[in-house]
Amino acid sequence: MIRELHPSIYDLVAPDAAVEKLGEGFLFTEGPIWFRAGYLVFSDIPANTMYKWDAAEGISVFRKPSGFDGAKWPEGAFIGSNGLTLDAEGRLIVCEHGNRRVTRLEADGSLTVLASHDGTKRLNSPNDVVFKSDGAMYFTDPPYGMVAQDQDPSKELDYNGVYRLKDGVLTLLHKGMTRPNGLAFTPDEKYLYVGNSDSKKKIWNRFPMLEDGALGEPELFADVTDIDEPGLPDGMKIDTEGNLYCTGPGGIHVFHPDGTRVGMIVAPEIPANLHWGDADGQTLYITARTGLYRVRMKAKGIRPAAC
Secondary structure (H helix, E strand, C coil): CEEECCHHHHHCCCCCCCCEEEECCCCCEEEEEEECCCEEEEEECCCCEEEEEECCCEEEEEECCCCCCCCCCCCCCCCCEEEEEECCCCCEEEEECCCCEEEEECCCCCEEEEECEECCEECCCCCCEEECCCCCEEEEECCCCCCCHHHCCCCCCCCCEEEEEECCEEEEEECCCCCEEEEEECCCCCEEEEEEEECCEEEEEEEEECCCCCECCCEEEEECCCCCCCCCCCCEEEECCCCEEEEECCEEEEECCCCCEEEEECCCCCCCEEEEECCCCCEEEEEECCEEEEEECCCCECCCCCC
């Protein structure tokens, strides 16, 4: 269902666009990523499993375990993979909650650890990840993979950061957000958007990109704290015109680049993340709690070059 807040929403999606269910019965779906070969991979975090969907065969297990290699973990803990993306060579990049690291899945099935520590301290639970065109990797590190989150005794950092990894060097860029989560670059890469998944501060910040790849002071892009519907700012994607599609309270919030909220895409369940799929990049695949969905768009999305 499309919820209109401004008529320009229909420049991006048809008023009668249907949200189609592709799969169900999961625990908590996240991190969808489209592969050029014509299939989608996504995470089921509590199930510690990545699943694959394609039109011919439907749902199948892609990788298990996906984010935690240990034998035991508290029931219901969010231990599996979360955010996924592809690097310039088409290799899968994985935010592993339980293992508290970012890894790269190699062609032979082995994993290369890209980031696991901030100095001598373990990361919290890397959540979402994007690449800049210069090859630098940016990711968020809230505490959602820990049972007690900020109060968990295993938490070694006293902040939840936004990081950059470039040429093997990990740099903390910002630690002022309570729950940094989804992130996306503007088409010209002059800004980085970062969502904050905090029920007391449901916002998206926009950070100016500095010449050295660091972040300038954040600017408030949008605030939906007063929307009393289930869901928090989580995953986000952007289209070729710079419009944002942000999961949040009630559904997917659609913003123009100037911050105007023009409408919402409302799915049967509260979305956590989304990704542009299909050969033309004009279908949004949506991970929403126990289900996987898609909706056909007029807009065309920006996605990794390897997609």
